[in-house]
Amino acid sequence: MEREAEPVIGLDEVSAELGGRPVLRGVSLTVGRGEVVALLGANGSGKSTAVRAVVGQVPVTEGRLTLFGTPVRRFSDWSRVGYVPQRSTAAGGVPATVREVVAAGRLARRRLRPMRRADREAIDLAIERVGLAERAGEPVDALSGGQHQRVLIARALTVEPELLVMDEPLAGVDLDSQRVLAETLRSQVEGGASVLLVLHELGPLAPLIDRAVVLGHGRVERTVDSPSRLPEDSHPCHPADALEPSAEPSLQTGIL
Numbered sequence: 262m263e264r265e266a267e268p269v270i271g272l273d274e275v276s277a278e279l280g281g282r283p284v285l286r287g288v289s290l291t292v293g294r295g296e297v298v299a300l301l302g303a304n305g306s307g308k309s310t311a312v313r314a315v316v317g318q319v320p321v322t323e324g325r326l327t328l329f330g331t332p333v334r335r336f337s338d339w340s341r342v343g344y345v346p347q348r349s350t351a352a353g354g355v356p357a358t359v360r361e362v363v364a365a366g367r368l369a370r371r372r373l374r375p376m377r378r379a380d381r382e383a384i385d386l387a388i389e390r391v392g393l394a395e396r397a398g399e400p401v402d403a404l405s406g407g408q409h410q411r412v413l414i415a416r417a418l419t420v421e422p423e424l425l426v427m428d429e430p431l432a433g434v435d436l437d438s439q440r441v442l443a444e445t446l447r448s449q450v451e452g453g454a455s456v457l458l459v460l461h462e463l464g465p466l467a468p469l470i471d472r473a474v475v476l477g478h479g480r481v482e483r484t485v486d487s488p489s490r491l492p493e494d495s496h497p498c499h500p501a502d503a504l505e506p507s508a509e510p511s512l513q514t515g516i517l
């Protein structure tokens with residue numbers, strides 16, 4: 262039974278393994294209702310594994326992971342969750358149009374009933390939100406990498422999610438598309454959604470982020486509240502940057 266006081270996502274000392282190797286080692290974090298939490302950290306620190314555990318794709322070996330107060334292994338109400346996986350081919354080689362790929366996201370909400378007007382409206386709205394209304398009938402193969410990423414985000418929005426989980430939604434996305442995404446996310450959060458997202462840099466999303474959790478070697482290295490309010494030189498930057506004097510120290514820079 263869901264309890265209102267429970268966080269939307271709760272990880273309590275969560276460990277997980279991949280290929281028999283420990284990848285998460287006792288990670289604790291929470292995402293409360295309406296909160297936006299960014300997961301940061303060096304390559305291989307366990308960010309993707311953490312979000313994949315949250316969406317039930319990686320089993321938890323120790324600790325407790327809950328979604329809306331329910332242990333993830335018993336959670337079944339996936340229509341409340343929109344997931345944008347790490348960048349991949351949205352169409353998987355099938356020459357689907359933008360609209361078809363986005364519409365596939367609505368399936369969790371529709372279950373097996375026929376498409377209704379509300380479904381069509383949710384699909385149109387999601388495409389419009391990411392600024393692709395003009396391209397809705399085009400094959401996704403004809404889009405740029407950043408536009409492709411917008412399609413994946415629109416697909417996650419069609420369920421009208423209470424929780425959005427996004428793995429590097431800014432990867433390979435130009436600054437204009439990053440701003441579109443920031444606006445999209447802002448409207449979702451204003452509508453009450455909670456968000457957990459993996460980022461390498463906060464970029465235009467910085468003002469939206471309530472908390473940044475920096476992972477290192479499968480553990481939480483530090484947590485920074487309201488990271489956008491910190492002076493630039495104390496931003497919770499990518500830990501690897503500290504070892505590379507030539508690396509950009511700021512999370513505010515574009516990522517291209």
Ligand SMILES: Nc1ncnc2c1ncn2[C@@H]1O[C@H](COP(=O)(O)OP(=O)(O)OP(=O)(O)O)[C@@H](O)[C@H]1O
Binds near residue numbers: 281282284309310311
């Ligand atoms: N299928 C797998 N089998 C075994 N080990 C894996 C597998 N997938 C990932 N790993 C390892 O788990 C660790 C964490 O990987 P993960 O993808 O979660 O890191 P990440 O922080 O998201 O990295 P990146 O910033 O590069 O995306 C890495 O050391 C990686 O090599």
